[in-house]
Each structure stands twice: as C-alpha cells, then as structure tokens.
Amino acid sequence: MSSLLIRPLTVEDLGEVATIEKLSFPSPWPSSAYATELTTNRLARYIGAWSSGDLVGFGGLWLMVDEAHITTMAVHPTQRRRGVGSALLLELLQESRRGGARVATLDVRVSNLAAQRMYASFGFAEVGRRIRYYDDNGEDALVMTTPELESSEQLAREAAVRLHVHNRSDGGLQTHA
C-alpha cells in the first residue's frame, strides 16, 4: 500500500505545481495566478498530494456561500489511475462541507472523458453547458454539480469511492489528510 500525504498547498510548492500544470492542461495557469489564489483569495482552498516526498497532484476550490466550485484538479501523468485524483476530490468535498457548502459544482471540457468519469463516480451530474467556453480551441464546458453534500446518498457514494481507493488491485493508497 502506498502512502499519500494530503495537505494545503503553500507558495513554496508552486514550482512543483507548475510542472504538473504544464503536463496536464493545454492552457496552463501561470504560477502568479496560483500565488494570488493562495495569498489573497479568502474564498480559495488548494490542496496537494505527496508520495515519497514528491507532489503528485493538486486541486482547489472556491467556497461561495452555499456552493463550492472546484477550480482545478490535476495529477502527474505518471501517477494517474492510482486513485490520487479521487483522494484529492474526497478531501475537497470534505472541505466544502466544513466550509458550509450545500453542493459542489465544476466546469469540464466536453472532450475530457477521463475527468468526467471520475466526477460521475462522485455523483456529479451534468446540469448545463457553456458554449465555446475555452478560448484555446472553442470547446464547450459541461457544468456538473453534486447532490446535496450532506445527503445520505452523497455520503454513501463518497464512502464507496474511499473504499475503492484503498482497495485497488495495484495495492491501494493510504491517505493522511
């Protein structure tokens, strides 16, 4: 079983964030954007996942009263399909509840089936579409949202994902959040 440490991102982590960001997105956010998020946005929460001392993934959200909006999520390409993305999303949804959010929302490219599958396994469902939302290729964004975060349905779904992450055939991940 591999050990995964999850903790809030700091400005010191932004070099490693930039490496994963560039490997993960066609239009990466500059480190300055993350620095602003971490230092001046009171609504923002960003977390990272470390394995053997290396940052392997990160994600973040904005807490907007009763809604948490997932702003980003990425896992290093060599570390995908091990449950790191799910472990990060589990923690982000916990943080959403702690912050008083009723539901969580996000935007995802229509072509990004990998991410959509992960979000669907957490109960996110499509509720709308932003036409030609992405400047780089004019692609649409799907808007997805969870059921009520405190509903028994949602809590059971997250418990099932947590079990799946821990019991994966490749040995599973032990998370320390």
Ligand SMILES: CC(C)(COP(=O)(O)OP(=O)(O)OC[C@H]1O[C@@H](n2cnc3c(N)ncnc32)[C@H](O)[C@@H]1OP(=O)(O)O)[C@@H](O)C(=O)NCCC(=O)NCCS
């Ligand atoms: C989306 C992303 C964060 C997922 O991270 P990950 O660590 O690989 O996710 P997990 O291992 O927890 O996968 C959870 C589930 O998502 C689905 N999934 C993830 N990657 C998939 C893929 N390439 N193809 C099909 N399904 C996939 C599967 O259902 C998977 O469960 P399984 O492995 O038991 O079948 C990662 O692929 C990534 O960084 N992509 C580039 C950046 C990005 O698209 N971010 C999201 C922006 S909205």
